[in-house]
Amino acid sequence: MTGHQHEQRHSAALFEREKEIAAAEQAVDSFCGRAAEGDAPLGGLLLYSGAAGLGKTALLAEVRRIAMERGHCTVLAARGSESVRSVPFHVVRQLLQPAIAPMSTAERRDLFGSWYDIAGPALGVAPPGERQADPQGVRDGIDWVITRLARRGEPLVLVIDDAHWADPESLAWLTSFAVRLPELPLLVVLSYRPDELPEHDPAFADLVGGRDVRPAALRELTPAAVAELVRMALGDGADAPFCREVWAVTGGNPYEAVELIAKARDRAIEPVEDCAALLRGLGAEARGNGLVTRLAGLGAEVTRFAWAAAVLGTEISPRLAANLAAVSPATAAECADRLREARILTGSSDLEFVHPLIATAIYQAIPAATRTAMHGQAAWAVTQAGHGPAAAARHLLEVHPEDDPQLVRQLRAAAREHLAVGAPHAARRCLERALEEPPPDEERAALLYEFGCSALLTSPHTTIGHLREALALPDLPEELRVDATYRLSQAYGHNSQLPEAAEVVAVEAARTPTGPGLMRLQVAHYLWRSMQVEEVDSVSRAQRVADIADRLDGHDDAERALLALRAFDGMLRGENALRVTEVNDRALVDGRLAPGMGWTNTEWGFEIPSIICLTFAYTDRLDHAEELSEEAVRAFEISGWSGAHLAFAHDLAGLVHRRRGRLEVAETFLREGLRLAGRLGPGLPVQWDGTCLLIDTLLARGHVAEAQAVAEANSFRAPYSPAIVMPDAACLAGRLLLARGRRAEAVAELEAAGRQLAERGRNNTLWAPWALDLAEALAEEDPERARALSTEAVQQAARFGTDTAMGEALRRAAALAEEGKALSMLECAVGHLSLSPSRYEYAAALVDHGAALRLDGQCARAAEQLGQGLDLAELCGADGVAKKAREELAAVGL
Numbered sequence: 001m002t003g004h005q006h007e008q009r010h011s012a013a014l015f016e017r018e019k020e021i022a023a024a025e026q027a028v029d030s031f032c033g034r035a036a037e038g039d040a041p042l043g044g045l046l047l048y049s050g051a052a053g054l055g056k057t058a059l060l061a062e063v064r065r066i067a068m069e070r071g072h073c074t075v076l077a078a079r080g081s082e083s084v085r086s087v088p089f090h091v092v093r094q095l096l097q098p099a100i101a102p103m104s105t106a107e108r109r110d111l112f113g114s115w116y117d118i119a120g121p122a123l124g125v126a127p128p129g130e131r132q133a134d135p136q137g138v139r140d141g142i143d144w145v146i147t148r149l150a151r152r153g154e155p156l157v158l159v160i161d162d163a164h165w166a167d168p169e170s171l172a173w174l175t176s177f178a179v180r181l182p183e184l185p186l187l188v189v190l191s192y193r194p195d196e197l198p199e200h201d202p203a204f205a206d207l208v209g210g211r212d213v214r215p216a217a218l219r220e221l222t223p224a225a226v227a228e229l230v231r232m233a234l235g236d237g238a239d240a241p242f243c244r245e246v247w248a249v250t251g252g253n254p255y256e257a258v259e260l261i262a263k264a265r266d267r268a269i270e271p272v273e274d275c276a277a278l279l280r281g282l283g284a285e286a287r288g289n290g291l292v293t294r295l296a297g298l299g300a301e302v303t304r305f306a307w308a309a310a311v312l313g314t315e316i317s318p319r320l321a322a323n324l325a326a327v328s329p330a331t332a333a334e335c336a337d338r339l340r341e342a343r344i345l346t347g348s349s350d351l352e353f354v355h356p357l358i359a360t361a362i363y364q365a366i367p368a369a370t371r372t373a374m375h376g377q378a379a380w381a382v383t384q385a386g387h388g389p390a391a392a393a394r395h396l397l398e399v400h401p402e403d404d405p406q407l408v409r410q411l412r413a414a415a416r417e418h419l420a421v422g423a424p425h426a427a428r429r430c431l432e433r434a435l436e437e438p439p440p441d442e443e444r445a446a447l448l449y450e451f452g453c454s455a456l457l458t459s460p461h462t463t464i465g466h467l468r469e470a471l472a473l474p475d476l477p478e479e480l481r482v483d484a485t486y487r488l489s490q491a492y493g494h495n496s497q498l499p500e501a502a503e504v505v506a507v508e509a510a511r512t513p514t515g516p517g518l519m520r521l522q523v524a525h526y527l528w529r530s531m532q533v534e535e536v537d538s539v540s541r542a543q544r545v546a547d548i549a550d551r552l553d554g555h556d557d558a559e560r561a562l563l564a565l566r567a568f569d570g571m572l573r574g575e576n577a578l579r580v581t582e583v584n585d586r587a588l589v590d591g592r593l594a595p596g597m598g599w600t601n602t603e604w605g606f607e608i609p610s611i612i613c614l615t616f617a618y619t620d621r622l623d624h625a626e627e628l629s630e631e632a633v634r635a636f637e638i639s640g641w642s643g644a645h646l647a648f649a650h651d652l653a654g655l656v657h658r659r660r661g662r663l664e665v666a667e668t669f670l671r672e673g674l675r676l677a678g679r680l681g682p683g684l685p686v687q688w689d690g691t692c693l694l695i696d697t698l699l700a701r702g703h704v705a706e707a708q709a710v711a712e713a714n715s716f717r718a719p720y721s722p723a724i725v726m727p728d729a730a731c732l733a734g735r736l737l738l739a740r741g742r743r744a745e746a747v748a749e750l751e752a753a754g755r756q757l758a759e760r761g762r763n764n765t766l767w768a769p770w771a772l773d774l775a776e777a778l779a780e781e782d783p784e785r786a787r788a789l790s791t792e793a794v795q796q797a798a799r800f801g802t803d804t805a806m807g808e809a810l811r812r813a814a815a816l817a818e819e820g821k822a823l824s825m826l827e828c829a830v831g832h833l834s835l836s837p838s839r840y841e842y843a844a845a846l847v848d849h850g851a852a853l854r855l856d857g858q859c860a861r862a863a864e865q866l867g868q869g870l871d872l873a874e875l876c877g878a879d880g881v882a883k884k885a886r887e888e889l890a891a892v893g894l
Helices: 003-013 018-036 056-070 090-100 105-119 135-152 168-183 202-208 223-234 240-250 254-266 273-284 288-296 300-312 318-325 329-341 356-365 368-384 388-396 405-420 424-436 441-453 460-471 478-494 498-510 516-530 538-549 557-573 577-586 607-618 622-639 644-660 663-678 685-701 704-713 729-739 743-759 770-778 783-800 803-814 822-834 839-855 859-876 879-891
Strands: 044-049 074-079 156-161 186-192 345-347 351-353
Touching: 018 044, 018 056, 018 186, 044 056, 044 168, 044 202, 056 074, 056 156, 056 186, 074 090, 090 135, 090 156, 090 168, 105 135, 105 622, 135 156, 135 168, 135 186, 168 186, 168 202, 168 424, 223 240, 223 254, 240 254, 240 273, 254 273, 288 300, 288 356, 300 318, 300 329, 300 351, 300 356, 300 368, 318 329, 318 368, 329 345, 351 356, 368 388, 388 405, 388 424, 405 424, 405 441, 424 441, 441 460, 441 478, 460 478, 478 498, 478 516, 498 516, 516 538, 516 557, 516 607, 538 557, 557 577, 557 607, 577 607, 607 622, 607 644, 622 644, 644 663, 644 685, 663 685, 685 704, 685 729, 685 879, 704 729, 729 743, 729 770, 743 770, 770 783, 770 803, 783 803, 803 822, 803 839, 822 839, 839 859, 839 879, 859 879
Parallel strands: 044 186, 074 156, 156 186
Antiparallel strands: 345 351
């Protein structure tokens, strides 16, 4: 195709697109204009939709031209392709390679920062790691890279054509990233076919569905526009009937109209009514069987070369296409020339089809057996070129099952590569195809195990199904059986199916011989039992764990895990805190997590270090808890685990800051944890943790309306999480109702929570202060019962024995005490809390003590306590306590 012909085709595709071009010019002018004036450009999203052939590609090319002409921005472009949509991160790589490829390794490392080893493999600039990458972490890393590119140099314009054919990994990134566009100097322009949106990504359908940004829908050309096209190409002598027939044959489709006119010119057809009857035959040549017939007319070698190009898809290497077509390089060059002349291919060093419609028609025309053989040959050629199993996988997926063990091994290797770059969906496609081969009997169980584990970080439900299937097979190796069972229990637990999590390991433990594997299964069984809010026979199970743990000294990871469970049980049950922390210390090695039980360790999971941290947080060992929570955040960030793991790490950090009394810092961590959890979907345990902790923190701050808003936004209502959360969800619901003045409802909620906790022997008054809250709710209508409840809570706190528990229980019980006892109880509370690391509780006790002193006429002492309490409350961010302190100070004349 000559340059003039290409220009004609391009301009023809823009006929009757004045409104769409004007919208593009306005968006680009606004974006680039602000950059030219030194202002921060306002990012956004520009959408174009339309069926095949309506000129979306030409319109996006015009957007690119406009942006480059305006200057003050960098334009990066990519295109989805039906043939390579199984290649993970293909579109993202297309976008970023032009910007990243010229950089040195040092420059790339500087650009990526700590995300180099996480997002680098997905973008092809760093080797894959050995462990499974978290897809959310990889997406976050890509966010970071693009954000830095946009902010450190010129603002970016990202243009993505045929987004409906983007690979799932790129589409998932694009969909999640789009919400950030208004805050970035980044304009994204997309085109897509509305009737071919991918079913696997409903979020993308929402993005382009016009909810926030209305797409510009391209329409067919009018008869007048087609007539103008005809006369531009064939001369002003083209008569109206001929032009009308061109429009009728093509339906006003710009691509088909241009192709039909070009063929009429090539055949020297006179553009008059007498020749209009020839147009229908010519039009058929541009699509479907007509195109295939036309291709066959170019000769066998040219046809085979076109088939090879269709199998390869995009960015077609002429050398590789020649290999697949079994022609010499010289013949391949001649074939490429003839296909360019026929307006089928374009390009030189890399070839492309002129239009996706042509590529699809040619690919579908290849005889099935030939197409399969060519995919097999392409896979071999890609592997021989050193591109690795993952690059060959898209061709292997198209090969028919033939009971080939080598193909199974190649697909398993490709799946491992996909997992290492954060593409579990691509890995599962490879493993699904390997199962169809089928694999040798001795490999099938291991393959199902790999299949199940591929979804561990992203889809517990998927993991459950495949691991159960693997465990049902008799030939799964013993060491894999234990690991598969443990991971299956984790998947159940993360899917809020705690009874199933405990049951599956109990069943497997019954058939496992004595040894490390059995101990690991027993730990998992006790872990998932202890995590259940409605655990049956909780008291006896806790006693069994205690009987085992009391004989252990923590010489291996299994023993340390059991000791951690024993300490966690003791904390929930309100046992003596010194004894609890002594056991918890034995779960560590030299005061730190054992090397085999780190936060990202896949053998034991993050649950064991989590309960160690939680136990320290509620036993006044906040230095240890803070160190562990910081380590969790750091470990998950370094590993790129940005999903539930990082969300829970933020929750742990928020809990520690809440216990310390750093309420504003706690709120920041917890809101970030909820944001991270919100990306995973509703109702998961990690969302319950973040919601409960944030509500508790806001109530401590005195922000009742905000706490209620968080509750409503996160569906905080019965039925509550089946997993234990910190603080207890039902107790917290009662406290929130009480804070809102809904006493009757609070009483009902707290009564039910108290019964359930008492049945299970969970008496920690800090984690679940139901008795103190219920006493406050009953104070007016049943003061005697209120005092009895608060007295029992003080006794439970004394049994636990931490200064925080004792001080807080005494402070709250003082409000219900008989006349003459409140002041001494508050003095005792202040004494305990002055030794506690929990500054919020200390501030509240000082203010309550000051208020009681004022009522007792001791104004000087009252002012001193209130002033100290006010200062501490302000440092904590406890606005409600600070407000009460000011009111009391005003009452004593200060």
